[in-house]
Amino acid sequence: MEAKVVNKEAFKAIGVKWVGTFEQAAKGEIKVFHKNFLNSKKQINNAVNPENILGLSYHITDNGFTYYLALEVEEGTTTPEGMEFISVPACTFATTEYKGATVHEAYTALYTWIKQNGYNLSQSDLEHLEEYPGSFDPVIDVPELKINIPIKGI
Template sequence: MNYEIAKIPAYRAVGLKWEGTFSEIVPNLKNVIQQMEDRAGEVDGKVNPNVQLGLSYHVIENGFRHYAAYEVSEEQEIPDGMIEIKVPECTYVKTTHNKGEEISKTYTDLHKWLFNSDYTAYREADVDYYDPYMPIKHEHYPVDRDPNDPHFDIYIPIVKKIN
C-alpha cells in the first residue's frame, strides 16, 4: 500500500446525511448513497463533479454519522432535503482502495501504518468518538466506480503524535 500525507484546505460540501448502527448499514446507507447519486444533478456548484464524498464520523455507539455529498462552491444553494457540511482544513494520510481488494484489509493495513507512524488520528475537541483508531474517515469515490467492487481514495485526518 502507498500512503501519502496531504494538507487539504477547508471546504464546503452539500449532501444527504445518514446516521445509524453497523447492523443498519445494509440497505439503509447504500440507499442514501444511491439517492445522492440520483440527485447529483441538483447540485450545480460541484467543485469536482467526478468525485462523490463519503464523510464518516464515529460519534454513535456501534455506528456512525455519514454524509454522502459533493464538495461545492460557496455560491451553491442547499437543495431541499440536503444539508451543508463544513470540513475544516486538515492534514490527512491518504491511501487508495483498489478494485478486487478487500475493504477490511485496506483499512487494517491503514490502521497498522498509522499505529507505526509519527501520526495519530485527529479528534475534534469536545466530541465523543466511539472508534479509538480512526474516528473520522473521508472516502472519495469516483462517480464511475463499480458499486459491487469499488475503488476509492481514503483520507484520515491526522496530527503528529506527542512524545
C-alpha cells in the same frame, strides 16, 4: 498498500445524510443510500468536481455513525431541499487508494500505517473522508475509493 500524508484545505460541501448502525451499513444500507445519491447529485449546483463523490463519516459511537455523501461546492452555493450543507475544516490526512471487496482491511492497514509512522489520530468530529469516482456503482461495482483518515503530527 501505499499510504502518504496529505494536507487538504478547508472546503464546503452539499449532500445527503444517513444515520445508522454498523450492522445496518454492513447489510448494505450505505450501498442503497450511495446509489440514491448518484441519482440526486445533479440537483447540486456549482460543484467543484461533480465526478468526485465525498463520503464523510462523523460521530462514531459504539454502534453507529453519521455518514454524508456530498459534492464539494463553491462558496455561496444554495443547498437544495432535502440536502445539507457541510463545512469541512483544513486537515492533515493519512491517505491511500483502494480497490477490492474488503474495504475494512484497507482501513485496518491504514490505521496500522498511521501508528507505525508515529502519527496520532486527529481529535475532530470527522472520522473518515472517502472519495469515490462519479462512475462508481456501489450496488454492482467492486469498491474503489480513496480513504483519508485525519491525523496530527508526532
